[in-house]
Amino acid sequence: MVNYNGAIVENSGITIDGNRGFLYGDAIFETLKVLDGKILFLEDHYFRLMASTRIVRMDLPMNFTMEYFEDQVTRLLAVKTASAAFRVRFTVFRQNGGFYLPTSNETAFLVTAEPLTNPMYAIENSAYEVELFKDFYITKQLLSTLKSTNKIVQITGSIFADENGYSNCLLLNDDKNVTEALQSNLFMLINGQLITPPLADGCLNGIMRKQILALARKIEGLEVIEQSISPFDLQKADELFLTNVIKGIQPITKYRKKEYKTDLATELLKKLNAFVRLN
Known part of the structure; x- marks a missing residue:
């Protein structure tokens, strides 16, 4: 129906x-x-x-x-x-x-x-490896931030990830900065700073992105920033994780030779579930 x-x-x-x-x-x-x-x-x-x-x-x-x-x-x-x-x-x-x-x-x-099989948000303890998708780029414009049915870049990238055994791919914009994943927003923890690309870089104006930014800003000692992420930053990061409204938070465990922790992602997921229960 x-x-x-x-x-x-x-x-x-x-x-x-x-x-x-x-x-x-x-x-x-x-x-x-x-x-x-x-x-x-x-x-x-x-x-x-x-x-x-x-x-x-x-x-x-x-x-x-x-x-x-x-x-x-x-x-x-x-x-x-x-x-x-x-x-x-x-x-x-x-x-x-x-x-x-x-x-x-x-x-x-x-x-x-x-x-859905999982009512509440949960982190699966399994490997989640990503790679850059460089065949096509996201443009830095307002239309890129919308959920429209014009998703050919994400579709082509999903096929690339499947053919090459990756769990997901990260998309670049026309400045060659990392904007998002195929169906998620991206967050990076590095040196006590939680960074996510700004909407001006062309990333989706994600609903879960907004929730995680609000929850993270309440964590004492954590600086939350919206700024561009270069591909070189990825291998210096302590954590990388993805967010969308269905999955909640998905930690990235590996990008090329770099493996990542999941501590902050796990903490934020607990706060997210608590928020959902209260609201």
Whole structure:
């Protein structure tokens, strides 16, 4: 079952031959984690979606409030198989019509959901090796910070990682600085400083990135900085870890010949779970 424009149906019936999300990548989406019927970080997701659609000049209807957004998700989950946690994708796309220039900026939406096996965030004690993906680059612009359906760099990088036995790849921008991983934001601990690339470098404006920055800034003695990370910094780091709203925190254990600790990632994960329980 899916939610298509507010109707709970078995199949959306969307035809791809005229769909602008399929034809031009003309769509914005949010990936949500729902725990015990509650959307985690609801306000952050809603306001990011609203900001993103405005940036790309999509028109959402006046009734598209945060309560409406939440209701569309919970109504779909009410007809799903019972589960403690769900991964939900909320996709907004421009209505059919036009070529590069659309005939209308009005939108439709599609909500899909699948159960998650791990309700709370957890760190898996397994090897997680990464490498740089250098075939294509992220551009330093506002559009790179959005969750749009134009993800060909991430798709190609994921194939490269799979073909070469890596758990993930790190993406570079056109200044050759490290911006993010294929589906996550990047954090680096080095000499008592926790560093993550700034949005100006082209990294995703991640919801979990925002939560981890807030939690880390409350740790005494830890300096938290948003600044560019060069590939040379990676091999000097004490820890590297990735963040997204579904996984939470994923420590990187190896990059080339360098192996990393996971102490700060583990501490932050405990704080994250405590925050989720309280909120």
